[in-house]
Every structure is written in structure tokens, then in C-alpha cells.
Amino acid sequence: MTSTTAQPTTSRPPTADGVTVVVMSRDRRQDLLATLPRHEAPVVLVDNGSTDGTVEAVRAALPQVTVLPLAENVGARARTIGAGHAGTEFVAFADDDSWWAPGDLARAAAVMRAHPRLAVLNARVLVGPEERLDPLCAELATSPLGTPPHLPGPRLLGFIGCAAMVRTEAFLAVGGFDPVVRFPGEEERLSLDLAATGWDIAYVDSVTVHHHPSPRRHDPATRRTAIWRSRLLTAVMRLPAGDVVRTVTAALRAGGAERRGLWGALPDLPAALRLRRRLPAHVLADLRLLAGDAR
Incomplete structure (x- = not known):
């Protein structure tokens, strides 16, 4: 993969200790100019080949942001590139239309440090100016996997990408987000591999991410x-x-969009087969439990 990156800047505001916010984006210049200043930690923006002047606009308006422009759209792999560049103990992911609530990056990092087996913290997500709870958060809060004593909240086998803080070492050790799945739905494979290597994921309702969906988002059928x-x-x-x-x-x-998703996967099947690795029995058992499968 060919990429051209900006020189990292040394001018950064006071922030949550040991945390970098990594944002991936493509052709969302206006959204970024509104959300990037909200982050209370150093920011790495990984641009997925934007053609709307994003890179130049962010560099001019927000020189404290480290911009890594990629020559092509690599999907969620951009987050892995950003995490590798960050060099901090934790990485908090955000989208170009989301940001962590004031003080909650530091709060999330403190939770992570207090729970050394926690690889991913999934925050509560409030959607839109009306701040309604994302319906998925209600599901995460009642995870059938329960809340073990060593975790700060319900144990999960998945998470919401734009509302996650990861332990950088664990995230990179399992390869981060891979180049096959790309985006969206990139969280599943990563979650499975973290569980397979003994790491945990938990939902923590005491920290919040705000998400104001961009009007430039794909329509529901395409997603x-x-x-x-x-x-x-x-x-x-x-x-x-x-x-x-x-x-x-x-x-x-199901037909329709689902069937088109299968056809869209065909070009990447050879790469997926090369990366095939069966999960351990305890992870498969958790998957069965989450699916309500008694086998």
C-alpha cells in the first residue's frame, strides 16, 4: 500500500494522559472541521484518499492535528495505521461525526488501567442533538455474557467502532482492523481474535461518546x-x-441488500481463505450463547 504522510506536529494541547484519538475519514471536510477541535487528546487523522480538500483544510485550520493522508481508501485499516503511529498506551477511536464527552477520555483511560485484562472499552453513545441513547447500547448493557468481577461492565464479543477505547498493545498484537473486511462491520473479526487470545471487551455506561450522524452517510440499504x-x-x-x-x-x-453483500464479498474470498483460522471452543461457545443457540 502506498501512502504519503504529514510530518507529526509537536504542538498539542493538554490532554488525557496516555491517550491518542484516531479518526479515519473520507470526503467529510466540514464534519471534521467541526468535530476535531472537540477532542481532549492528541489527534491523528488518517484520511482515506479524500478528494474534497480535507487534508489541506485540516492542516490549515488545525495544525495541532497529525494528518496521515493515504493514496487510496483502505477502510477501517486506516484506524490500524493511526494506532500504529500514535505510540500511546491507549487509542480512542472516533468518526468524523463523533467525539468523546468532556473529561471522558481521561475517565475511560483510568478504567482501562484499573482493569488490566480489558482490551476494548465500549462507551455509551448518545445520538444527535437530542442525545437519545443508541439502541445498540441497550443491547450491550444486557449482554448475555454477564458482568464478571474482573470487568467494569458487561462482557462483550463485539463493540461500536466510533465509541471504543483500545489498549494499543492488545489491538496491534491481533493485527488491528484487517485489509480484507475493511468497513463497516470491521469490529467482529477483531473482537473474536481478542477473545481467542485471552483479552476482554466490556460496555462501560459511565463514559459517553456523542454521535451526530453526518448527512453525507451512505443510505441504509448500501450500508x-x-x-x-x-x-x-x-x-x-x-x-x-x-x-x-x-x-x-x-x-x-433475505435477498436484496444482503444478497448483494455476498456478491460483493466474492473478490475478497481468496484473501479471506488465506487468513482462515478456527476459533477456540470457548469463543465459539460464547458466540452460540449470544445467538441463542443451545448447541
Whole structure:
């Protein structure tokens, strides 16, 4: 992959100790100019080949932000590039239309330090100016995996990318977000690999991320197609053959966007097969529990 990066700046505001905020974006210049100043930590912006002048505008308006421009759109792999560049104990991810609540980067880092097996902290997400709770957070708060004594909240086997703080060492050790799945749905494979290597993910309701969805977002059908593409590729990389077959069957029966997601996955199937590695039994058992499968 070819990329051209900016020289890191040394002019950064006082921040949460040991935390870098990594933002990936593509063609969202106006959103970024509004949200980047809200972050209370050094920011690394990884630009996925924008053509709207994002790189130049951010460099001019926000010289304290480190900008890493990529020559092409690599999807969520951009976050991995940013995390590798950060060099801090923790990385907090944000989208170009989201930001962590005041004081909560420091609060999240303190929670992570107090729980050394925690690789990913998933914050509460409040959506829009009306600050309604993201419906997915209600599901995370009642995770069937329960709340073990060594964790600060319900144990998860997935997370919301724009509302996560990761322990950089653990994140990079399992490869971060991979170049096959890309985006969206990139969290699943990473979550499975973290669990397989003994790390935990937890939902922590005491820290908050604000998300004001950009009007430039893809329509729901396009996003659903992309999610099903990611779902199939993740299944091929990590799940037993029977689960792969069930994933394909479910998409074919659903039709429409789901079926288009399968066709979209075909070019990347060879790469997914090369990365195939079966999960340990305890992770598969957790997946069954989350799916309500008694097998």
C-alpha cells in the first residue's frame, strides 16, 4: 500500500494522559472541521484518499492535528495505521461525526488501567442533538455474557467502532482492523481474535461518546450490503464451515441488500481463505450463547 504522510506536529494541547484519538475519514471536510477541535487528546487523522480538500483544510485550520493522508481508501485499516503511529498506551477511536464527552477520555483511560485484562472499552453513545441513547447500547448493557468481577461492565464479543477505547498493545498484537473486511462491520473479526487470545471487551455506561450522524452517510440499504459483505468474510476467516453455510443461506433468503453483500464479498474470498483460522471452543461457545443457540 502506498501512502504519503504529514510530518507529526509537536504542538498539542493538554490532554488525557496516555491517550491518542484516531479518526479515519473520507470526503467529510466540514464534519471534521467541526468535530476535531472537540477532542481532549492528541489527534491523528488518517484520511482515506479524500478528494474534497480535507487534508489541506485540516492542516490549515488545525495544525495541532497529525494528518496521515493515504493514496487510496483502505477502510477501517486506516484506524490500524493511526494506532500504529500514535505510540500511546491507549487509542480512542472516533468518526468524523463523533467525539468523546468532556473529561471522558481521561475517565475511560483510568478504567482501562484499573482493569488490566480489558482490551476494548465500549462507551455509551448518545445520538444527535437530542442525545437519545443508541439502541445498540441497550443491547450491550444486557449482554448475555454477564458482568464478571474482573470487568467494569458487561462482557462483550463485539463493540461500536466510533465509541471504543483500545489498549494499543492488545489491538496491534491481533493485527488491528484487517485489509480484507475493511468497513463497516470491521469490529467482529477483531473482537473474536481478542477473545481467542485471552483479552476482554466490556460496555462501560459511565463514559459517553456523542454521535451526530453526518448527512453525507451512505443510505441504509448500501450500508446493509456492506455489513453483509463483512459478515461473510469474517465467517470465512474464523467460523466453522457450518456457520459459513448458514451465513450464506441467510443472506440468500433475505435477498436484496444482503444478497448483494455476498456478491460483493466474492473478490475478497481468496484473501479471506488465506487468513482462515478456527476459533477456540470457548469463543465459539460464547458466540452460540449470544445467538441463542443451545448447541
